[in-house]
Amino acid sequence: MKKYIYLLLSGILLNSCNNSNGDFDASGTFEADEVIVSSETSGRILVMNANEGSLLQQGQLAAIIDTTALKLQTEQVEASIGALQQKTTDIQPYLRTLEQQIEVQRIQLQAAEREKNRIANLVKEDAATTKQLDDLETQVNIARQQLLLTERQLEQQKASINTQNRGILSEELPLEKRKAQLEDQLNKAYLLNPTTGTVLTNYAEMGEMTAPGKALYKIADISTMTLKAYLSGDQLPAIKIGQKVKVLVDNGNDGYNESEGTITWISDKAEFTPKTIQTKEERAHLVYATKIKVKNDGTIKIGMYGEVKF
16 A cells, blocks of 8 residues: 655745845755555565665566465365366266157157057058057057156256256355455565655565565655745745746755756645744744655755755
8 A cells, every 4th residue: 555654744934034044935855755565465575676775666576475375275276166066967968868768759659650540541441440549549648648758857857957066066156256366365475566766664574474464665766856845925926836946955065956846736725834943933934835846866865955946
């Protein structure tokens, strides 16, 4: 989960009339958008590529968590799914037997009906007796009833086996869902870096055990820094979002390194000057926070002070 942790959220308001040197309009501290990357699964850390000071690209493999237990659980679920298939009944052999029996009975019924018709014609010509015709009529009725009984048996067998198989296979869907969950956890065991930046802090080392939600490292893109300063209401009309300003950073040799900055945010609400301002009078002033993006050549560090000239 991405978290923005800002260090030293204080800024110093220096109006040109109150500034001791009169060179700067405002002063503040540098920040970076920091992200704490946490583990999403449990296990031992097998690989840890996020070392303090290292530059990681977005999507780069940062860590690998041991997946042995997850793989075994996945294999167990797959075996259970395979066992369900073996428990089901193959309906085809039963169907083929009954279908063959029905075909034989149809042939027998057709033969009996032809013989009945032949005898019926002979009875009309007094060449056969009525008893013979009655006996054949009985045979036809019996054959017809046997055929209907077998056809009904076929449908019942289909319904019974299908119901039985559905009951067994209904257990498959929960197992498939469980398998998908395990596969998702397996994927999360390969931790991909969420954003391009420099690793600031390591919270875990290779070989240690980790758990979901446990922080592994902190990363920030320090190629561009944010200078947060506080301005008085009188200064607001002189600035706007997107405006270019001069940002100066102490170079340690009684001088300043000058960079160009861009105003990216101006608070729409006034607030009291942060308590870190030295004097009580200054802390009582209402000010507006502003953020200025500055390209970092490597000399700017989180927490350093910077001066702003409009």
